[in-house]
Amino acid sequence: MRTFSDRALSIQPTGVRKMFDLAGDDTISFGLGEPDFQPPKVAIDAFHQAMLDGHNKYTTTAGLPALREQIAQSWNFYQEGLDQSNVCITMSGTNALLNLFLTLVNPGENVLLPEPYFPLYGPDVTICGGEDRYYPCKFENEFIPKIEDLEELIDENTVAILYNFPSNPTGGTLTDAQRDSLLDFARRHDLWIISDEVYDRIVFDGKHVSFMGVDYDKVLIVNSFSKTFAMTGWRIGYIISTNTEAMSQIIKMQYYITACSNDAMQYAVLAAMEKASDYPDLIAKEFKERCDLIVDRLNEMPGVECHKPKGAIYVFPKVNVKGMNSEEVALELLKDGVLCSPGSAFGPSGEGHLRFAYTISKEDISRGMDKVEATLKRLNGL
Numbered sequence: 001m002r003t004f005s006d007r008a009l010s011i012q013p014t015g016v017r018k019m020f021d022l023a024g025d026d027t028i029s030f031g032l033g034e035p036d037f038q039p040p041k042v043a044i045d046a047f048h049q050a051m052l053d054g055h056n057k058y059t060t061t062a063g064l065p066a067l068r069e070q071i072a073q074s075w076n077f078y079q080e081g082l083d084q085s086n087v088c089i090t091m092s093g094t095n096a097l098l099n100l101f102l103t104l105v106n107p108g109e110n111v112l113l114p115e116p117y118f119p120l121y122g123p124d125v126t127i128c129g130g131e132d133r134y135y136p137c138k139f140e141n142e143f144i145p146k147i148e149d150l151e152e153l154i155d156e157n158t159v160a161i162l163y164n165f166p167s168n169p170t171g172g173t174l175t176d177a178q179r180d181s182l183l184d185f186a187r188r189h190d191l192w193i194i195s196d197e198v199y200d201r202i203v204f205d206g207k208h209v210s211f212m213g214v215d216y217d218k219v220l221i222v223n224s225f226s227k228t229f230a231m232t233g234w235r236i237g238y239i240i241s242t243n244t245e246a247m248s249q250i251i252k253m254q255y256y257i258t259a260c261s262n263d264a265m266q267y268a269v270l271a272a273m274e275k276a277s278d279y280p281d282l283i284a285k286e287f288k289e290r291c292d293l294i295v296d297r298l299n300e301m302p303g304v305e306c307h308k309p310k311g312a313i314y315v316f317p318k319v320n321v322k323g324m325n326s327e328e329v330a331l332e333l334l335k336d337g338v339l340c341s342p343g344s345a346f347g348p349s350g351e352g353h354l355r356f357a358y359t360i361s362k363e364d365i366s367r368g369m370d371k372v373e374a375t376l377k378r379l380n381g382l
């Protein structure tokens, strides 16, 4: 019997949320990729004021000109000459990603995606009728893909490659040389680059390596205020590109997805950018301290090996417990009061890993790590 569209039936609910439903009130949660801070107060005040001032209407589809211009200026560090025509405001990074796949992918075409992955990419490509093809980002290569692995996947129907650095879930970041070889790969095969850079300001050695400013005009950058300004609930993101022809297709598509973004909220984000521009650096400093703490603790535990990420808000250690898969280990941890995500929720090569989001205080990280240590000792019979 014909019920729902093949599109709806072909996608599955995300595995990442599965553990949440099982968590108790006093569980220490390393589960959510959501900064535990509030947005800058100037932004909250500006939001109130904007509503009082009557900014409760539709905006133009691409967003408030002043916000688009401000965003363009903030990228001039990487690429001179950007202006508002290079920016489309979206209702989150999530919305930006769907827009790009809808704009770029025909049924029957394929997109190369990282694995382990942010679990939205594949279903987005499926929704567009495309094929999701995964390139490995291996632990032994510090989660950076190898060009030979990319070459093996490509065929005449490959239209785009998605890069995500700093990465969710691995925390992997690029050097300039690595970025250049990934760029060269895309250029040789004439692929669109979708670069998901939502963690661009949460980097620990001061430098984000971007695909903006490279000598290639098929680069589309996804960004969001969710992580860098702790505004996950505000749902504002954007697409930025030097390719103005692509931008006009993207803006056209955006109209049919959501007409425009929230009016007052865009004023609030503008205030954050203008008056609290150092906020992302302040939270990045705190995340670095937490990262150091959690990595040091994890590496002292039996059967655990953890790289020290240079960005984002996650660690993705290998956790080896004989006879148990990552979901079983995560369930044991949950019984002992710690919530984390099984690596398998981020793709098959995530098996054998756990993802910990260090989006809780250092005190809670320490308490949580005491519990993880005790559980792993118990499971390993130590």
Ligand SMILES: Cc1ncc(COP(=O)(O)O)c(C=O)c1O
Residues within 6 Å of the ligand: 033, 092, 093, 094, 095, 118, 164, 167, 168, 196, 198, 223, 224, 225, 226, 232, 236, 237
């Ligand atoms: C890599 C990555 N991209 C995009 C997003 C989407 O962020 P948002 O939709 O909140 O802007 C997330 C959120 O977790 C993410 O981790």
